[in-house]
Amino acid sequence: MTNDFEHNASSDVKTPRREKTIGVSRRRMMLYGGAGLAGVAAMTVGGRVDANTQQSAVAQQVSAKPEGRFAGKVVLITGATSGIGEATARAFAKEGATVHFCGRREALGxxxxxxxxxxxxxxxxxxVDVRQEEEIKAFIDTxxxxxxxxxxxxxxxGIESSPNTVAQQSLGDWMNVMTTNATGTFLSMKYExxxxLKQGSGAIINNASVSSHVGFATIAPYSASKHAIASLTKVAALEYADKNIRINSISPGAVDTPMLRRAMAAWKLSEEQIANEYPIKRLVAPEEIxxxxxxLSSADPTCIIGTDIDVTGGYLTK
Known part of the structure; x- marks a missing residue:
């Protein structure tokens, strides 16, 4: 999810009255540690530095290698003005690729x-707004x-949904999340x-989520959209496996981003509390994703087709 959409939940979410003591309640982890922020992490600024005020730690790393392992390759990324998208854009460029990326926040981009x-x-x-078909087409044409x-x-x-039960969830929030996450991924693939096919090769990686495997209460739009991405990945992988196009997905968990940090502050959760919900016992860095x-994009995993890679730090193995 990226990185380019503003958080629409933390500013107006109230802390549940019964969840004031030490330890992380299941509800909180569903919203922020497990799904909300597992997926939200895919949408946010890399590292712990707010991209609106300072350079990220990623930006201060060593220069690109023109003859790196992706030299001569052209990489397209949606939602790369921050978070996992940004870290991935920098990583590809560092390895010699030419990167064309989009996002809604122009200054950050x-x-x-x-x-x-x-x-x-x-x-x-x-x-680019990935909800708009003409903008996606123009992005890929460009x-x-x-x-x-x-x-x-x-x-x-992608974006996350505001925490609400199914009966309380607004149609507007449902449509916005589904259109951004699921339809946005579909439209991207439709034009990629x-x-x-014309060039005879390619690799596509979709950003799913821990929430595409596990149901989390109060985030129905987000969870449904990520389940859709995981399913869409498998279907498309089957359709194009014999066309020399490999299609896979990844499922992040709690990734250390400013959005996660803001949510932790709003819910009065420590890094240790969130990390303890994951077998790895720490937050994952965007650079790891x-x-x-x-x-997955390299020449190595040549027979990995339609697979979702668990990058949660062990959450899905529990």
Whole structure:
């Protein structure tokens, strides 16, 4: 999910009256540690530094390697102005790829692109709302016009839903989350695939979530949208497996981002409380998720088709 959509829950969510003592209630973890923030983490600024005020720690790493393992490759990423998307864009550029990415927050997008280019990488940003079919089409057309092809696509853009029971959930929130997450991923693939078919190869990675495997109370739109992404990934993988196009997904858990930090502050939760819900006993860094995306995009996993990679730190094995 990315990274490019503003958090729409933490500012207006009230702490439940009965959940004031030490330890993390199941409800809180459903909203923030397990699903809400497992998926939300995929939408936010990398590291612990707010991208609106400072450079992220990622931006200060070593310069790009023009002859890296993705040299000559063109990578398309939705939702890469912050969070996992940003970390992945920087990682691909560092390994020699040309990255074309989108997001709704123009200032952040231009900033990320400028930083990547200043470090010797190749990146371009385009303002796009993935809910709009014409904007997705224009995004992909622009990438092909500028760079001639799309070798790898990471469909990462998304948002989380406000916490409510199904009966209390508004249709507007349901439609916004489903359209952004599920329909946005569908539209991205709809226009990426013809490009890859024409060139005879490609790799697509969709950002699903721990919430695409487990049901979490009070986040029905988000959970349903992520289940849809996981299913869509499998269907498309079967359709294009014999066309030299590999399609897979990843499922992050609690990733350390400013959005997670804001939610922790709002709910008065410590890093230790959230980390203890995960077997790994720590938060995952956006750069760790990026490494998995790069591996799935590389020449190594040639027979991995329609698979979802658990990057939760062990949550799904419990």
């Amino acid at each position: 231009e900033k990320v692109a400028q930083e990547i280019n200043a470090q010797g990488g190749k990146a371009s940003y385009q303002k 990438c092909v016009q500028k760079y001639g092809r799309i070798d790898i696509a990471f469909n990462n853009a 695939l013809p490009v890859m 990026a490494k998995t995306v790069l591996w």
